[in-house]
Amino acid sequence: xxxILQTASREIERLFKGKIYWFCIVIAPLFSxxxxxxxxxxxxxxxxxxxxxDLDNTSSSRNLARQLDAFEGSExxxxxxxxxxxxxxxQRGEIYGIFLIPNNFEQYAGSNKQPKLSFYTNNAYLIAGSxxxxxxxxxxxxxxxxVILQKGRAKGxxxxxxxxxVQPITIDARPIGNPWLNYSVYLNNIILPGILALxxxxxxxxxxxxxxxxxxxxxxxxxxxxxxxQAITGKLLPQTILFFIVGLIIYSVLYIFMQFPxxxxxxxxxxxxxxxxxxxxxxxxxxxCLPILRLGLSFSCIWxxxxxxISGFSFPANAMYxxxxxxxxxxxxxxxxxxxxxxxxxxxxxxxxxxxYIYLLSFLILPxxxxxxxKWSLKFTSYKP
Amino acid sequence: xxxxxIIKKGFADLFIIWSREIKYVYKDIGVVxxxxxxxxxxxxxxxxxxxxxxxxxxxxxxxxxxxxxxxREFIRKINASPDVNVYVYAANMDEAKKIVDRKEAYGILxxxxxxxxxxxxxxxxxxxxxxxxxxxxxxxxxxxxxxxASLQMGKEINVNAEDMPIQYEAISMYNTQNGFASFxxxxxxxxxxxxxxxxxxxxxxxxxxxxxxxxxxxxxSTHEGASRIVFGKALAYFTIYIFVCxxxxxxxxxxFNLIQIARPGNLLLFALxxxxxCIFLTMAISTFVxxxxxxMMIFVFTSLPLLFLSGISWPASAIPDFWRYFSYLFPSTFxxxxxxxxxxxxxxxxxxxxxxxMLWLQAGIYFLVTxxxxxxxxxxxxxx
Numbered sequence: 001x002x003x004i005l006q007t008a009s010r011e012i013e014r015l016f017k018g019k020i021y022w023f024c025i026v027i028a029p030l031f032s033x034x035x036x037x038x039x040x041x042x043x044x045x046x047x048x049x050x051x052x053x054d055l056d057n058t059s060s061s062r063n064l065a066r067q068l069d070a071f072e073g074s075e076x077x078x079x080x081x082x083x084x085x086x087x088x089x090x091q092r093g094e095i096y097g098i099f100l101i102p103n104n105f106e107q108y109a110g111s112n113k114q115p116k117l118s119f120y121t122n123n124a125y126l127i128a129g130s131x132x133x134x135x136x137x138x139x140x141x142x143x144x145x146x147v148i149l150q151k152g153r154a155k156g157x158x159x160x161x162x163x164x165x166v167q168p169i170t171i172d173a174r175p176i177g178n179p180w181l182n183y184s185v186y187l188n189n190i191i192l193p194g195i196l197a198l199x200x201x202x203x204x205x206x207x208x209x210x211x212x213x214x215x216x217x218x219x220x221x222x223x224x225x226x227x228x229x230q231a232i233t234g235k236l237l238p239q240t241i242l243f244f245i246v247g248l249i250i251y252s253v254l255y256i257f258m259q260f261p262x263x264x265x266x267x268x269x270x271x272x273x274x275x276x277x278x279x280x281x282x283x284x285x286x287x288x289c290l291p292i293l294r295l296g297l298s299f300s301c302i303w304x305x306x307x308x309x310i311s312g313f314s315f316p317a318n319a320m321y322x323x324x325x326x327x328x329x330x331x332x333x334x335x336x337x338x339x340x341x342x343x344x345x346x347x348x349x350x351x352x353x354x355x356x357y358i359y360l361l362s363f364l365i366l367p368x369x370x371x372x373x374x375k376w377s378l379k380f381t382s383y384k385p
Numbered sequence: 386x387x388x389x390x391i392i393k394k395g396f397a398d399l400f401i402i403w404s405r406e407i408k409y410v411y412k413d414i415g416v417v418x419x420x421x422x423x424x425x426x427x428x429x430x431x432x433x434x435x436x437x438x439x440x441x442x443x444x445x446x447x448x449x450x451x452x453x454x455x456x457r458e459f460i461r462k463i464n465a466s467p468d469v470n471v472y473v474y475a476a477n478m479d480e481a482k483k484i485v486d487r488k489e490a491y492g493i494l495x496x497x498x499x500x501x502x503x504x505x506x507x508x509x510x511x512x513x514x515x516x517x518x519x520x521x522x523x524x525x526x527x528x529x530x531x532x533x534a535s536l537q538m539g540k541e542i543n544v545n546a547e548d549m550p551i552q553y554e555a556i557s558m559y560n561t562q563n564g565f566a567s568f569x570x571x572x573x574x575x576x577x578x579x580x581x582x583x584x585x586x587x588x589x590x591x592x593x594x595x596x597x598x599x600x601x602x603x604x605x606s607t608h609e610g611a612s613r614i615v616f617g618k619a620l621a622y623f624t625i626y627i628f629v630c631x632x633x634x635x636x637x638x639x640x641f642n643l644i645q646i647a648r649p650g651n652l653l654l655f656a657l658x659x660x661x662x663c664i665f666l667t668m669a670i671s672t673f674v675x676x677x678x679x680x681m682m683i684f685v686f687t688s689l690p691l692l693f694l695s696g697i698s699w700p701a702s703a704i705p706d707f708w709r710y711f712s713y714l715f716p717s718t719f720x721x722x723x724x725x726x727x728x729x730x731x732x733x734x735x736x737x738x739x740x741x742x743m744l745w746l747q748a749g750i751y752f753l754v755t756x757x758x759x760x761x762x763x764x765x766x767x768x769x
Binding site: 024028032036038039045048049088090091092093096109112116118120121123124125127129130133136140141143161164165169170171176177178181186191195199202203206209294295297298301304306308313314318319320321324342345348349352 | 414415418419423427430431433434435436437439440441443459486487488504507508509510511512513514515516517518519520521522523524525528531532535536538539542543549550551552553554555556557558559560561563565567568569588644676677678679681682683685686688689690693694696697698699700701702703704705707708722725726729730731732736737739
């Protein structure tokens, strides 16, 4: 214990002196929080630009366009006389959708000839495209409903009778946990811990590798009484504490300031803590396998970046090839994401997540596999640029 | 005569610096990783992760309380959709919730006991759909399949019911199957070019500093002019990255059958200012880097904010002004937008004139900044 503390106090001094540590432990995570929260402060993108092609140009068609414009998600920013011009505008990226009202719209709608509206969405921008699709579809359904109600009432039916005719089965959709379909909730709950995990791996690898590079491994090992266990523990303990504090700051922004859904607070704090430990353990493993600073760092950078895709929070792991899905278990962020779904988003019982906690814990075995090799490297490797 | 000599030596030096820089790249395993290995394998990894494009057969639990043939027909229709798989019938909501809790399914369809009775009485009948929000794609798949089935059922129940008086057709353009790889991978490909340059060039500059006791410019008469250094180095990176660009922008999309409707000539013409802007930006930044490992610590995490600033996932029109102007600093913003338009949307160079001009502008500005920094350093070194 004495030696661990001795190494820890040596490390604290190093952390305070190194600008790079300040950057990676404090500035980068807090910048990311500020960036992503302010970027997505709307939750759902609003006023996505749409072009209108109104070939009918009657009061009904103009009314329909006004309805779409009134939706929070869409904004008609231009009107073109024909589809071709609108399409070019889409190709220039000025609009994400085209709302085309056909010729004779008003006349056909009034005389049972079923005019057909066309929505074109640019799905090279998947989020914008699918949000616009939803708005345009709603407008057309609403306007259909209005026409039907008008006719039905004229024949003396009640609204309930009319609706039962048109749409016998209705669906009451209840999205659980994130009823607003808020993208900030959906993305930032994982992106921000993911950035933290990436930086933890880098800092762990760097703080060990730099000792080899600067030939200070002797004093480090001495401080740890020549025991690699104590030297590593003492070195990483202050970092663990600092990252945990930064993690809690991120949590307080997400769950107190932004009030994102969180059901079970303690299990989530536990998950954060284990994510930090698992990332540190992976970092030790990386520099232990590749005790050359730049190689170890490259390893951790690549691992940390792939984690964002493979953890499956945007593109689900179920949809990935099974080989990729199996590999995803090697990324702590994947397990953190699964715990998040259970404990924060859905408030499930702990029993559904325990295996994910075990996975995270099992990353702590990794350092023991490389301790001997690492110690040997600390003693005998010299830095080659 | 004198001027001619200077020019001659300048060019000779430029080519010495160029070939030396290329040699530095190949001799340094750290730089090789970022200039060659990462651009080579990263696109493959991402292509592989996202290649299934869409999710199929999302599991749904059904709680069928009406015990009617009409409800069974409705469920059969939902199951027929390629997007949804009715995983199991649960006896009650508690059991269904447990199945979702175990992540064996991502939604619960509750068909209430009065479902068929209401339909027979000619009333509107409601079903309840609980949706797990752990993935928006699950949500979308289940909601769309169920809605589609309910509309079909509606037509069958009321054969003489009127159709919707206003019909619609939805056409999704450019990424017709709403695929994830087709949407995200082009952006990643472009970003990888800028980010690996940032890491590699930063590493090279810092290595040279470490070798020359903290000085940016090595001693020797080859380095007596700033422009020959800047051009020599830039040319070296250009030489290597032409191949990276061909790989990432033309070969990888073909391997994964991503949409690629751009003319190869246009892509090349667009890559020119993008690469120039990236190279001069990274050269300017690299002059501030001290330790050869610091670029990895500082720049890697920026890939995420930069991807979001490009407007490919979070729509550009929804990016707050402050961040939009901030995004104009980086070639990736215009590079990704332009590439997606050319490559996925079949735009002409004329259509991406804004991005094209901004990239040249960036290339020009960052070239001047880089040159100024090198000039300053050359003069300072001469003074000593």
